[in-house]
Amino acid sequence: MALRQSIEQAMGNTMGGAGIPRTAIEAALSVTETELQRLRDEEASGKLALLALPDETGDFEAIEKTARALRDGASDVVFLGTGGSSLGGQTLAQLADYMVPGLGRLADGPRIHFFDNLDPATFGRGLEALPLATTRFVAISKSGSTGETLMQTMAVMRALSDAGLKIGEHVFGLSEPRKENTRNALRDLLEPEGAPFLEHHTGIGGRYSALTNVGLLPAAVMGLDIAAIRRGAASVYAPIRAGELPARDIPVANGAALMTAAALEGKAVCVTMAYADRLERFTRWWVQLWAESLGKDGKGSQPVAAIGPVDQHSQLQLYLAGPNDKIFTVITTDCAGKGPKIDAALAEKAGEPGFAGKTIGDLVAAQGRATADTLAHNHRPTRTIHVDRLDEEHLGALMMHFMLETILTGYALGIDPFDQPAVEEGKVLAKQYLVEGAGA
């Protein structure tokens, strides 16, 4: 199995009563049982396109073709876009070293950049420093109307024109097809310049789009196996689709039941701590997924992203001895036995004979296990997920697990996990203030 999940250390009966009561998890499991059927119904009716997506292969050719065009002769490929139009791609790209501390991208091929935040200093400096003649840009926005992405795109267009370069040869777009009576500003800007477009899936929202071309295009540019990503995702939904197992035997359903029970038991904070540099972007992607999907109607819990072991040295004290208002997920990978091996003489010299002959991965594996156990010993409900291998297939599975868990938790709590009405209000106001000059 790709992912091994245990909720044992989250349950009250195994934690001297301090965990989530087994009765609450049982109650949530029976609600989840019903919600699994809802998923199957929504797949059958086509209402939830995400469920059929992992089995699709028809879009691979267009994705790979665009990826080849982006890489061809390019020194740099820049992805513009924010939120769900960037984080899924970043998560997958991190498998190929994107934003891995101290490494960046050492492999052959173009440098990859995701400008997902809007900061005048960063973007201005980026445009100055990038060799525009050999740089390709991809502007991604489902709606085609997000202010940050439009500003970035317009700034890029100006810079390219000023450099005497053709916009249509340097910029690609990814957005929904035009809808009647709705403006798509990204298409209005780029199509007249001849910029090629990929179509954003109309039935899959930004924070669920990592397995569509939104996430797979950056992955393909990085040379990752996009079929394996979908294959991994399919393996997570398969037991739900089959409908043969009870909810308690399906990891996603168990996870959702735990999270539902935790929310109902008043756990206000949900921490995901992953012991791998290559899962750092994953934790940030999950924060958006959890926060935007479930934070509404006065409900939801605060998602917190943490990375191990480094955050042991910044956050763990609070987690172990601060308010007991959190539910923890500790994710570990197969790092034991990996990485540089420690010389016995040096270990002796350092006064750490136990390090002799061990690898860096051995220590990280021990730390992940120790953190989960210490949390549980300190009466902090903790679920563990072990990823057998950190590759395309397993990352696809992990992402699908968390998407389905979020949807099922939303359904069980009576929250629509697919909209984000409050954020939309802010977007409208920001544009109004910009026009009025009130942003200064």
Ligand SMILES: O=P(O)(O)OC[C@H]1O[C@](O)(CO)[C@@H](O)[C@@H]1O
């Ligand atoms: O892809 P778009 O339409 O530019 O939206 C970007 C992001 O903005 C939001 O709509 C709201 O912040 C997110 O849900 C979305 O991922």
